[in-house]
Structures are given as structure tokens and as C-alpha cells.
Amino acid sequence: MLTPTFSITQDSNYLTITIEAKFANVAETEIEYSELDFVFSSSPYFLRLHLPSRVIDNETGTAKYDSDNGAFTVTVPKARKGEYFEGLDMITQLLRPQQKGTARAMVEEIEGEGEREEGEEEEEEDELDTVGNELLVDQSQHEGKEESVVDEESREYGYGFGWRRRGVLLRLKDEIGKLIDLEDAENTKIEERKIMSALRDRRNFNGEHYVADTFDSDEMLEEILKWKMDERSEITQEDRERLKDLPNKKLPVLSSDDLYAVSLSLLDILFSCAYDQRINMGDISVESSWTFIRLSPSLSSLTRWRNGKEAVQAAARRAVTYPLYRTWNLVEKVMEDLKEIIKRGRPSIVHALCTIHSQLAVGGDFRYLLNELILTDLLLWVQSVDKSVLERLEKELEEIELSKSGTGLDLERLEMEAKMSMMRMDGGDGVIDSDDE
Template sequence: MITPAFELSQDPDFLTIVIKVPYARVSEFDVYFEGEEFKFYAKPYFLRLTLPGRVVEDGREKASYDTDKGTFTIQLPKEIPGQYFEGLDMLTSLLAPKKSRSAKPLVEEIAASADLSEEEEEEFDWEIEQTPYNEIAESSLPPEYCYGFGNLRSGVFQRLQDELSDVIDIKDPDQTPVDERRRQRLAAEAAKFDPDHYLADFFEDEAIQHVLKYKPWWIDAHKKMIALQRESHQEHDTQTLVVFSEEEREQMRKFTNKSYLLDKRSRHRVYLGLIDILLAYCYEICVNEGDKNVESSWNIRKLSATLCWLESFTSIHDVLVSFGRRVLCYPLHRHFGLVTRAFNDTVMILQLGKAAVLKCLLDIHKIFRENDPAYILNDLFITDYCIWIQKTKSKKLAALSDSLQKATLAKSHIGFELEELEAAAVLVQEEENVLKAAGTVSEQQLPSSESETSDSEESSSTSSSETEGSDSDEQESSTSEDGKINSLQGTLQEERTAPLTDCNGLRQGTNTSATEVSDEKSRAALPSTSVPGKLIEELGKQMQTAIRLSEQPEGLATANCILKEQEENCVSEPGRCSKDSTEKGNFLEVSSKRSSLLFLCGRDEDKD
């Protein structure tokens, strides 16, 4: 028989069941319902449901068939009008189990088997393969430790360790107790933590701040739920807020409905494992902004110690600390803000109820199903969680969300000295900023001092021009003996006015520069004495100095040497530095500075 696709909905008076039966023999179908039991048969489809509320046959029931869509629509009156049936979207839990169970499963199993007729009993397979029995002493058997959903599995990895080494990090989980798993996990996390990676994400968090702005579907659903609760001041069913896709419904129909006999401690650990898995899933959805990639399976199982280390937690705080440590050790983005974001998202999902939790678990089931060899985690955990959550009471999840919301997680709880690392990094950054600021200030002062120097040189050249203008009148009133000097000065002036720079303003040669400097010094020295013989002698000395210094590569150094030599001559010949020639000496100094400036700037004195 084939289990058909079906959906359930309700209004205050009726429960509506829509059953999809394409290619069925609609001329022969049978519907039976009484109390919480519902049966439907139309060859080759068969459906048996355990309804979440009681229905009654009172003549108001209706049934119709849509030939185009191939669907049966059956309306069943509620026994108590206005009663709300909870969990109509939990399709796996609605499917009637193969055998009914109660608080005393052994008694029920014996009674159920006694009621079976001989035709329903399976024949014994006499051709079953047999192997010789080897008796082994019980004391020689190694102890096997449990894991998986509710710690109900053992011995799985004993045969598949080589194939599943990429799925879990623990080696030989069947022989490793819970305490030893935890010790090995903490040691592996401490060795994996990278302070440089953490500080890089702490300071350069543009990409992280971008993904933190992403809003998954449960944020809008949670806002709508809060708004509805404020309007009516009562809790609303989240069936209208959480919508399952057809693929998700099909997956729920494929699950086998079964019950789980868990003691109080096992149930507590199952709830804590659920929080751990949801935290890892919320991180994956946030960093990839809802898209799936080849790393999605790795992110979820690596960040969940329940999946990766087969951890069994005992408190919510331990779950949060474990998740925070693994976020800061393994994935690409290692930021504490992502830990907080996953924490808040998990609280929202739990507040939305088991429909939202089931939708997330179905998505995880799909991710693992499409990844090899992560599919084994579905058999160990996710499939059982998908079936178990459908039968969980909403009050239990509400209490779990409240407990999680009251829990706190600080950076000091992680154990990696995050606050000390951040404080040291901030201190280093502040020192670097101070050094950079000091370097910027010095760079700004350097061009300003250069501009002041150039301004002073320009003012000096202006004053020298004025001095030359005033001294020209004295030169015009000189004696006839000075005519010879003027003639010599004109010859030197022609040599001085020769071009010194090319089209790019670069110097053509050091010899020309030396000639210009020596000519400037000679012309400036002419008015410094009234005796023609001494003047000619002085000019000769200046020409010899220029020839001797022309081999120097820098024109400015040549000019400085000439000035120094003039000062030495002035000391050796005090008569030249008398009070009457003070003004002429000033002219010599100013004129020399002007010549050096003209040489450095590549200017022509006539143009200035």
C-alpha cells in the first residue's frame, strides 16, 4: 500500500482532511472515522491517522473528489465545537504507529501479538545464514559507551571508523567515556584557537557587520507572533506563521512514526543537544545569508559539539560556552557578535514553537542527506529529532526558550582571555596612531619651513636689486680710470648672461655655473675699492678662485666657498673693511647671495 500525501486544516466546527490520490480507483474508496481514529482506503492508497482531537459522525460530514487535481476533501465535525486541535502540521506524528504502545510496552506487545491471526504472522525463514558460536567471557569484552539521540546508539563507529573519520573529531567513540570526550575536545579547541585570526576579525569586521544585517524567515515570523499576542493578549498557534514546503511535507511523510522511551536525564540531554544543533544551524544561515554551499554541512557539524564530539551536556551554560569556543576556533568568521546573533535567533525559533524547530531540523536533514559522509548524522541524531519534536509538548519548548533567554554568555566565560587580547591590541593601535599623527605633523612643518626660506631669499633678492640700483648711480660718477673696469665688467656680463638651463629647467654643466658665480662675485667686488690697481688684482684673485673651484659638482657649494674666501681676504686686508666701505661690503654679501639664488632657481637676472 502507498501512503498518500495529505494535509489537515480546521475551523471552529470542522476538521478538513485533503488527501492526494492520483490514478486511484475512486469508484471504490472507504472512509472510516471515530473519536481520534481516521482511516482512508482507495486502491492502491491507504492512510491511517491518529487525530489530535475527537471527531463525531452526526450527518454533517462531507466528502468530495476533484478529478482534475486527483484529491479527496473530507470534512469531519468536531465533537466539541470551537475546540482547537494542536499540531495539525506535524504529519509524522499524525501517522498511526504500526503498534500501539503505553506505559507498559511489554504487556502491550504480548497482548498485541496474541490478537494477531495466523494469516498475519510472518513465516519463519528456515534458510537464514548461520555462523558458529564462539563463547567469549563477559569480562574480556571491552566496554561500549553510548551516543546519538538520547544516547540510544552504540557500536556504530566501531566498524565505520575509517569511513566516518571526517564526520566526527573524536577517535574511537565506542571506547571513550563522556568525560574523556569533553577533556579531549577542550584540549583540541585550545590548540586550535588563533589570537591573530580573532583580532583580525575583531578590528576588520566589515564583512561580519554585513552578514549580521541578514534577516532569516524566523525574524519576520517572530515579529508577527508578538504583534498577534499584543492584540489578543493570548498565545496563537504558529501554524499560520510557519509554512512547510511540499518537499518538507514529503520528507515528514517518509519518516516512520515511533515512540522514544527516555528517562528524565536522557530527555534533559536531548533538549540541550537540540539547543546546540540549532545554534550551529543559525550561525550557518547567518554567515551565508540563507544560501547553501559545500561548506554548510561542515559548518553545522563542526560548530556543534553534540554532532562533532558526541558530547552530552548537563546545563545550558555549558552548551553556550562550547558553541562560543568553537565559533572562535574553526570557521572563517570568528567574531563574538556571531555567537550573540546565533543565541538570539535560537531563542526566537524556540519561542515560535515546534513547527519552527521542525522546519529547521528538516533543513539540516536535507543538508546532511546531500553530503557524503555526513548522512550518518541523520541516522544518529537528526531523523530522531524530527520525529521526536513533533510529539513534544509546546509548554516544554516554551519553558526551554525561557531558560535559554535567561542564560548569559560573556567573553570571560570562553576561556581564551579575549578581553586581555583586545585591550592589548587597542593599546598597540593607539600607540601606532600617535606615531602616525606625529609623522604627519612633521611632514606638514617641513614644507612650511622651506616656504619661509624661499620667502626670505626672495626678499633678499629684492633688497639686492634695490642696492644695485642705488649703486649704479655711484658707478656712473666714477673716474675715467674706472672706464677700463667697466669695460672688463661688460665682458664678464656677456659671459654671465649665457643660458644656464635647458627646456626642463635642468643644469647644463658645472663649469658654466662656476663661471657665473665667479662673475657675480667679481662684479660685486668692483665697487668695494677706489684704487684701480687693487681692483684689478682683486678680480684676478676671484678668477683664479673660480677656476680652482669649477671642478666641484654643486654650484651652491662653489658660491659658499667664494664667500668664505672673501671673508678671509677681508680679515687679512683690514683696509678693505673700513668704515667707509661698510655699505660696499654689504652690497658684496647681498649680491653673492643673489647669485647663488639665481643659480639654484635657474633664473636670468635681467628678466628679474
């Protein structure tokens, strides 16, 4: 069975569920809803939604089919009029049975097979149990290939979401080439990776390039600096297609330290997306997947951060080291964009992650592996993690002020030397002494 693309809007009394099903057998369509469940069945499509709050079948709901667009529009009455339903844009989460608990409890344990646990649906005692329970597993579900194991070795050398994966990069070492900056990712300790990443950046930093971008006039760069993000960030149709097809697998139960560290990885990953979005002025380019990886140490060096400032300073360092445009003014603009992405909340973050996920999937050079290791699980996690985790991240980010000195690249000295050189050239006979050559 196929999972159709869908979207949900709401007013004070009703949900409006739009389902795209161009090849549906309209005559055999079944729609039922009650309590926390909504079920749509119309061969070859099957959709079961697990709603965040209760609905009721009081015969005031409606269902219409638009044959021109191949779409069903279903209005569903809310059990409590005026109630606001949270998370209706979190597509993957709506396709999974709702979990109750704390921020920590809402992050689940990976199972190798990725299927729903046997008997999970038996707890529901409403009439929907008679419709399509056998199809519940079919609705989704790409299965995880590796079982996550938490052991001392993984705690010291792990990578991927929650730093619990081992062995994947070793098996593919000859194929993946330079996807990961680490020469021996399997045997590089987690704590050593950010140090190695910083050393690599300092070796690759080109002071002349930085100074030229900082002081030379460039019309395109001026336009990039003036560009403004869209006022609204929403889950797009392309995002919905991607989210509905994410695997149904359980994520590892994270300690409070791991939960915080995973949230910090959002910062440099989303920084890379904000940079790419700005230099392309809202578009995507063939270089976007390269930019996402190169500017994010969480992706390219499998790092783990201790705090938010550490994460964004590392991303800023890379932003003046690797891409085409390397100026501190641009870094500051990207930082503003990053804060705005986080401030706008979960839909904005999910949209940005979907953008990265989609480009890594088609970027070549085995970049899709970073989806399997990190991005897919991060997308699942961010849709379900307690909002307090994201609120804490937003608050910490707002208090961070980037500094040039924090990059460790002597940017202030380079700028001062360049200014002094230009002053000497502009004054008098413009002769530069031997110390300036």
C-alpha cells in the same frame, strides 16, 4: 502501499485535510473517520491518521478531488465545536497511534523491528477497524536496525539518541574518516568528550582570524548581521515529505536526567542551524551540512550536557573557531535567532531539525550516519515529547547570557591587544615597538 503527503488546517468546527495523491484511483477511493481516526484509501495510497481529539461523522463533512493538482480536500466535523486540535503539524506523530501519559511516558522504547505491536489496533472498536488494518504496518515504516540496550557500558560510553548506542562507529571506523572528532569514539567516556572537544577547539582557534573579522570592514558580514529571520516558521512541504517517511520505531523510555540531557542537545544543534541560516541569509549552501556538524559538539563529539549554558557556550566557542565568519557580534545574533526558534515552539524546532536532517542525508562523507544515530530519533522525539519539556528549555535559554570568557579562548585579551595596537599605529608617527610585532 504509499503514504501520501498531507496537511491539516482547522477552524472552530472542522478540520480540513488536504491529501496529495496524483496517481489515485478516484473511483475506488474510500474515506472514513470517527472518534480519533481518519482513514483514506485510494490505490496505491493508504493513509491512517491518529488525531489528537475526537471527530464525528454527522454527514456534514465533504470530500472533493482536484484533478488538476491531484489532491483530495476533506472537511471533517469536530465532535466538540470550538475545540482547538493541538499538534496538527506534527506529521510523524499523526501517523502513529496516540500515546497517553507524562512527558516521560510519551517517549517510547526502541524495538529492533520497528513495527507496531501485535494487537495494538484491536483496542479500537469503531467501524474503521474494517478498513485497512492490514495496511497499517505498510504505511510507514523503515525498520530500526539496532536494538537499543541500556547497560552500564552504554551509560559510560554510549552515543546516539539517549546515549544508548554502541558498536556502530567501531564497525564503520575505516569508512567514516573524520566524521566524528573523537579518535576512538567507542572507548571515550561520555564525560570526557566535552573536555576533549574544548581542548581541540583551543588548539584550532586562530586569534588572528578572529581579530581580523572583528575589526576589519566586510560588507558581506555587515549584511549578514543586518539579516532578519522570517516572521513565521512553519512546517514546509519538503518537511512534510520528510516527516511522513520517518521510521515508525519506539524510542527508549528516558529517565528524568536523560530527558533533560536530550532536550539540551537541541541547543547546540539548533545553534548550528541558526548560524548557517544567518550567514546564508535564509538559504542553504553546499557547506551547510559541514557547518551543522562542525558547530555542534552534540553531533561532532557526541557530547552530553549538564545545563543549557554549557551547551550554548560550547557552540559559541566553535562559532569563533571553525567557520568562515568568526566574530562575537555574529555569535550574539545567532544566539538571538536560537532563542526565537525555541520561542516559536514545536513547529519551528521541527522545521529546523528537518533542514539539518535533509542536508546530512545528501552531504556525503557518511554524514547520513548522524541522522541514523541522532537526528531521526530527535525528530520523532520532539514531535511527541510533553510541551513542558520544551517550555523548560525555552525558559532556561532565555536566562542565559553568553560571555566571551566562557569560551576559554581569551577573546577579551585579544580584542584589547588589537585595540591598543591600532591606537599606537594611529597616534603620532605610527611606530610599533618590538613588543607589538
